[in-house]
Amino acid sequence: MQTRKDFHEQLGALFAETLRMGSDLLSTIEKTRICFVDLDRELADEIISGDDIFDRYIDRIEEGGMEMIALQAPVAVDLRMIIVIMRMAQHFERMADLCEDIAQAVKHIPSDYVSHWMREAIDEMARRALRLVERSMECFKERSVEIAMELDAMDDAVDKLHRKFFKEFDRGREEELEVAVRVVMIARFFERIADHAVDIGEHVRFLVEGTISPMKAGEEP
16 A cells, blocks of 8 residues: 555656646746847857756656656556656657757847848747647646647647748748748747647547547657
8 A cells, every 4th residue: 555655656746847847848938939039149048058957857757757667567547647747758858959949040040130020920939839838738737638629729820820921931031041941940940849739738638538649740759
């Protein structure tokens, strides 16, 4: 009986660590949004140097999860919870990497390059991506299939913004190609952050229902 209590205490600690990682990620995404809108190179350096925090998070979470699986042999929903926690940590770490990529790109964009409409379009994508990540965390905390389904619709709005941005940018572009590519990639990176949030919703569905949805086109394995 004590062993089972210890197991659930460990699982609760792993759950809490994952939520802390998600909270730090939300802060980083918001900093990344501001970094782009203001083309703030000092903030870009802060985001880049802070990426190590997420590497340490994922090391702790994956080590803890694998140890619990090896020593406790959990089954059913407990096993699924550990798997989902480790998968969430992987998504969080990849989103943090995308924030770092955006910060690196910002450092190479001239301050007078990004027009007002570009700032507004990418800022809107970033805000929606941030909201998606927030909702994906709520989905996980509440184990809500309903919220998981809601994430798909929210992501569609981000995809539409990205397509609109690309069309407008391609139609009016007369800028240096290298810098233009950086701006386009920043938009793509915010879209990918939103995609990762949707994937978290799919993991929650697996946690609750015990089934895995078919992988979407372009989704990372």
